[in-house]
Amino acid sequence: MTDQPRFAHASEAELARILDYYGVRWEYEPRTFPILWNTDGKVVESFSPDFYLPDLEVYVELTTLKQSLVRRKNRKLRRLRELYPDIRVKLFYGKDFRALMLKYGRFDLAASLSGLEGQIVPVRLDAQPSLRVAIPASPAEAAPPLPPVVERESAETEGVAVVDGCRPSRGTRRRRGRRAFIGAEES
Amino acid sequence: MVEQQIRARDMRADVAEILISEEQIRAKVAELGGRIAADYSTSSVTLVSVLKGSLPFMADLMRAIEIPVTIDLMEVSSYGGASTETSGLVRILKDLSSSIAGKDVLIVEDIIDTGLTLNYLLRYLRGKNPRSLRICALLDKPARRLVEINIDYLGFTIPDEFVVGYGLDFGEFYRNLPFIGVLRRELYETT
Numbered sequence: 163m164t165d166q167p168r169f170a171h172a173s174e175a176e177l178a179r180i181l182d183y184y185g186v187r188w189e190y191e192p193r194t195f196p197i198l199w200n201t202d203g204k205v206v207e208s209f210s211p212d213f214y215l216p217d218l219e220v221y222v223e224l225t226t227l228k229q230s231l232v233r234r235k236n237r238k239l240r241r242l243r244e245l246y247p248d249i250r251v252k253l254f255y256g257k258d259f260r261a262l263m264l265k266y267g268r269f270d271l272a273a274s275l276s277g278l279e280g281q282i283v284p285v286r287l288d289a290q291p292s293l294r295v296a297i298p299a300s301p302a303e304a305a306p307p308l309p310p311v312v313e314r315e316s317a318e319t320e321g322v323a324v325v326d327g328c329r330p331s332r333g334t335r336r337r338r339g340r341r342a343f344i345g346a347e348e349s
Numbered sequence: 350m351v352e353q354q355i356r357a358r359d360m361r362a363d364v365a366e367i368l369i370s371e372e373q374i375r376a377k378v379a380e381l382g383g384r385i386a387a388d389y390s391t392s393s394v395t396l397v398s399v400l401k402g403s404l405p406f407m408a409d410l411m412r413a414i415e416i417p418v419t420i421d422l423m424e425v426s427s428y429g430g431a432s433t434e435t436s437g438l439v440r441i442l443k444d445l446s447s448s449i450a451g452k453d454v455l456i457v458e459d460i461i462d463t464g465l466t467l468n469y470l471l472r473y474l475r476g477k478n479p480r481s482l483r484i485c486a487l488l489d490k491p492a493r494r495l496v497e498i499n500i501d502y503l504g505f506t507i508p509d510e511f512v513v514g515y516g517l518d519f520g521e522f523y524r525n526l527p528f529i530g531v532l533r534r535e536l537y538e539t540t
Contacts, residue, residue, distance in 0.1 A: 180428050180465070181465075182438070184469050185438065215495070218496055220495070220497075252494070252495060258509075261509070264519075264537055265462065267427075268429045
């Protein structure tokens with residue numbers, strides 16, 4: 163809890179703050195579980211839950227993906243539970259996270275932290291690098307400052323506005339989304 | 350913004366569905382009170398209510414327990430409150446008024462959701478060395494549970510809905526509704 167990791171998603175950073183607030187110790191992505199091997203015994207698919215809460219002996223996976231994209235994660239989770247029945251994993255969906263923010267009166271975060279809006283967008287190589295954070299569609303939806311967030315290219319990034327004006331073209335975003343989606347299947 | 354919207358509305362009109370009626374609450378509280386009285390019949394029990402949500406439940410429950418009880422109140426800051434930005438940690442806004450060392454203590458909660466607040470309270474109260482420490486909760490919403498907690502006396506298990514009434518609030522309102530209802534989705538999705 164002392165050294166803040168570089169979170170892949172703003173919602174993860176927010177959950178870390180909630181856990182800190184209530185004095186619950188956590189570790190960020192401490193373990194990767196192989197869940198699929200090829201015939202040579204090489205791992206071809208694995209699963210790394212976002213958090214481990216050592217005092218409670220439970221892993222927490224936070225997914226703010228659109229519901230239509232959650233099916234694959236559910237499948238991976240089922241596989242994990244089959245292979246590692248002693249491992250307890252709690253899956254938090256986007257709707258769960260939004261509800262949590264509403265419970266805590268964080269209406270701004272409920273609207274802005276989930277799914278697309280919470281994701282960092284990769285910057286185009288030909289653009290001048292500057293501040294690379296995702297912003298809500300309107301200033302009224304702006305959330306308070308958050309801990310550092312690391313870039314992760316994924317299907318969640320498509321359609322997100324970028325502060326420095328280097329928003330990729332629609333075609334680029336679609337290609338990135340497809341690549342990320344395929345990559346997510348293989349990761 | 351939320352406050353202005355709610356003030357302009359009829360509270361009951363903001364409820365999409367009554368999940369638990371006044372009569373159901375009354376019957377359940379009586380049942381819980383009877384069980385608690387039977388379990389603590391050879392001693393007395395200190396009821397510790399966690400403000401603000403459990404206030405109506407506490408008021409009704411204590412009158413349904415027909416053995417000697419003492420009561421105390423606690424309030425802890427909630428994540429997202431004003432204290433979050435200053436300390437980043439839970440603060441005890443109102444501590445117990447008297448010692449619970451050596452006493453049988455029953456925490457009275459309105460709802461257990463993630464379990465984070467109650468987990469914090471359990472650790473805090475155990476440090477005060479009660480003889481026993483149990484939990485009575487009117488509602489259990491297990492869908493988003495992060496911390497597994499054994500509830501000794503439970504009223505109702507509810508689905509993953511945003512509920513208000515009988516102490517439960519949205520933006521500090523609706524606590525005075527006499528039933529537990531599901532808040533209209535459009536109300537919080539548009540705020």
